Amino acid sequence: MNETESAPRxxxxxxxxxxxxxxxLVAAAAAGFFWWRGSYRQDSFFDVSALTGALPGKSEEEVIAELNRVVDEGMFNIAINSYITFPDAKGEGVANIENVPGNRYNMTVSIVLDDTGETVYQSKGIKPGQYIQKIRLDEELPEGFYYATAVFTAYAQDEAHTRVGQAAAKIQLEVGG
Structure with a gap:
């Protein structure tokens, strides 16, 4: 075989x-994109301000009582301050939203004004045993007192985050003052 024949080969x-x-490389890039997109979608359900552990300020007896509480299938407990004060329309209020450790569902919480139906706060997902201590309202409210409802929506701990139920609590908001 000569050199002219081997060059084309x-x-x-x-x-x-x-x-x-x-x-x-194209297959690796596509796989990486779909992996990133799937993990982003899964992670974006959960609230970045949710902290793991018992809500600070609870007594040892309260923590033990929560851990010993038996939650029936399909039932869940909710916890939030009934009166939340904000220093001004853009400030933080201490809400102490908690998805207690005994719950078997992930939660989201929305705060809806009773008189207008406007949602002024919406959390992302909170796992059992996590809490959100301080919140900022999503909508700026003028100074004053507001009656509202905190709506807890429960989701199964599956990849689809299937909605399984809701519970609500009447609360009051104070802005400024």
Whole structure:
């Protein structure tokens, strides 16, 4: 075999190698994109301000009582301050929203004004045993007192976050003053 015959074979071999590497890189990029997109979607359900552990300020007896409480299938407990004060329309209020450790569901919490039906706060997901101590309202409210309802929505701990129920608590908000 002479040099003129082997040069085209070498070029074809290099072309196949380059094409193979390109296919592998495209497949790796596609797999990486779908993995990132799936993990983002899953992680974006949960609230970044949710902290794990017992809500600070609870006595040892209260913590033990929560841990010993038996929650029936389909039932869940909710916890939130009944009176939340905000220093101004943009400030933080101590809400002490808690998804107690005995619950078997992830939760989201929305706060809806009773007189207008406007949602002024919406959390992302909170796992059992997590809490959100301080919140900022999503809507700026003028100074004053507001009657509202905290709506806890329970979701199964599956990948689809299937909604399984709701519970509500009447609360009051004070802005400024």
């Amino acid at each position: 070498k070029k074809r071999g290099r072309a196949w190698l380059a094409a193979g590497i390109a296919v592998v």
